[in-house]
Amino acid sequence: RKEVEQDPGPFNVPEGATVAFNCTYSNSASQSFFWYRQDCRKEPKLLMSVYSSGNEDGRFTAQLNRASQYISLLIRDSKLSDSATYLCVVPCPSGSARQLTFGSGTQLTVLP
């Protein structure tokens, strides 16, 4: 099983739609998680951090299910500007690694 797995998509949704992405992780010791968005040919930018059961920021909601080891990202009322690749990022907490493990990303295109 990969350390972090995401559905690569692409997800093509109309403007105004609600869309959800899932991300599963293998390390049950992971305590916090991040969603980054990356626009085409740009750098990843932090979208949300998830430290407990979930987090909400405007149209974006991230939820954490520790029992099933997955994190979801829900986008409501999609905008054209939401088109990007969404990277699920799981810190590797053990040992001296202390690094981030990136999922392969989910591509979202919001259509007019």
Added chain:
Amino acid sequence: DTEVTQTPKHLVMGMTNKKSLKCEQHMGHRAMYWYKQKAKKPPELMFVYSYEKLSINESVPSRFSPECPNSSLLNLHLHALQPEDSALYLCASSQDWGAWETQYFGPGTRLLVL
């Protein structure tokens, strides 16, 4: 100001050239990172510097040589690269080196090796 800057934005080099990538942050962050990202793939960690000391080298070939002259600067020296090294090179920084620290990325240097 959560800004990491990188220069140059684009770089084309031959396999015999020597070049350097530069990264700078003025957020007082004590951890800095180099990542390599190929098209349609996630970033891959190359190096981690913590308090100006190299903490992680992810089995990167010696043709890539990192340097941290001070707490705000991070360089990546390139020599005798191969065409397969063409990629987007991202620098990132975080307050400290920890699994739960938010990393802030620079805009990257897009490298093409001919």
